[in-house]
């Protein structure tokens with residue numbers, strides 16, 4: 480407990496006055512639920528769970544937290560896979576699920592305005608009968624759209640548009656001192672949320688800060704026109720360097736929505752092969768690539784398909800056993816579950832059902848030699864620690880950068896296994912950082928390692944910004960090396 484019993488009761492009563500009795504809890508069983516996530520990060524209990532319904536309530540809670548100097552950690556569903564909502568210093572977990580309205584769809588400038596609790600499931604349903612599509616991760620449908628954008632998520636149109644923070648048009652945010660600020664064109668006009676320029680772009684003060692500088696209460700995100708023709712193809716191959724070469728060529732061709740290159744172990748895991756058994760068997764192909772593309776006309780579709788087939792021939796010359804098929808064709812072989820890739824969001828149950836799931840997810844260069852070296856180094860480390868080699872990679876923004884990550888399942892029942900996973904992640908970080916790979920959704924321990932290695936003036940600037948915005952240090956303390 481952070482506070483003496485009397486102070487605790489005092490805060491509890493004041494919180495109840497702000498949001499209503501039933502939306503505050505300090506029951507140990509409920510605190511426990513917010514003290515951990517699916518990762519290997521050690522748990523830490525909050526003191527209160529608070530579920531506000533409005534911006535005004537959030538402002539009042541923030542003022543109260545300043546008065547008592549207690550931490551606040553914004554939370555929607557805790558599915559970030561980086562331990563980012565574990566309240567490292569206790570305090571209030573501010574669960575924003577009740578603020579779940581989609582406030583507007585602007586069809587002229589193609590954006591939506593949402594509240595923090597809007598999930599991918601909500602959004603998919605909302606857009607179903609419109610002419611617009613969104614950019615979905617492989618995350619469960621109940622994860623937060625806004626939190627995914629704030630964390631620079633990588634989604635299934637990220638090859639076209641980049642990571643998700645790049646498609647934010649503007650935000651409304653409660654600062655740690657309780658002021659409400661608008662960023663983007665909405666700072667001038669309530670009804671115009673079409674962009675962030677040409678004024679100084681202050682959005683960076685809130686992106687990837689993991690709730691350390693503000694609680695975002697509204698966000699405008701771009702949506703894109705649905706195309707009448709959309710298709711998915713599937714490649715199985717063995718030559719990693721050549722496969723990445725054609726993946727990069729296709730990425731640069733500007734004709735694709737998305738290209739995912741995974742190890743065959745990842746496909747097995749997604750298909751539901753039990754934990755510990757998603758391994759490569761002799762004679763099987765090693766690499767699986769999904770290709771997603773769309774078109775406005777049949778002619779455009781056919782031209783794109785021709786280009787894909789021609790590019791695949793280059794792979795086939797070097798890797799004669801490589802095969803190219805439709806996703807439906809592959810689904811006949813692997814089962815219908817495989818085709819769910821084409822219908823995001825969906826829950827990859829087999830990733831979550833063993834209690835533990837983690838990753839070192841990074842953004843890095845698209846240089847083929849570096850990527851192939853990275854895969855080799857990482858596979859050796861994963862094998863040494865006895866886990867499944869589930870590689871999951873994507874070219875980003877037309878091939879300007881690369882998402883390089885592993886989806887690692889483990890059992891949380893054995894402390895020894897959890898400890899082994901911690902060691903594995905640390906080793907992955909150390910080796911991949913040397914190759915220029917930067918961990919996204921950066922866990923606290925990785926942020927501390929980066930701070931030891933990076934430009935000290937960057938660290939000083941970050942501390943200055945944090946101190947200016949949050950003089951009492953109450954927003955998600957303990958992250959990015961800031962207490």
Ligand SMILES: Cc1cc2nc3c(=O)[nH]c(=O)nc-3n(C[C@H](O)[C@H](O)[C@H](O)COP(=O)(O)OP(=O)(O)OC[C@H]3O[C@@H](n4cnc5c(N)ncnc54)[C@H](O)[C@@H]3O)c2cc1C
Pocket residue numbers: 552553554555556557558559560563564575595616617618619621622623624625626627629630631632633634688689690691693694695696827830831955
């Ligand atoms: C099986 C699985 C697969 C996944 N696949 C992908 C994938 O393919 N691509 C991808 O990008 N992600 C993926 N994810 C992660 C997930 O999509 C995002 O991290 C998620 O959308 C964040 O939503 P959340 O509800 O979990 O946020 P939370 O975990 O609750 O919050 C995330 C972070 O944002 C902060 N935060 C939350 N709300 C606010 C706010 N309003 N203002 C300021 N800070 C806030 C929190 O403090 C925390 O630091 C996957 C997750 C799982 C479980």
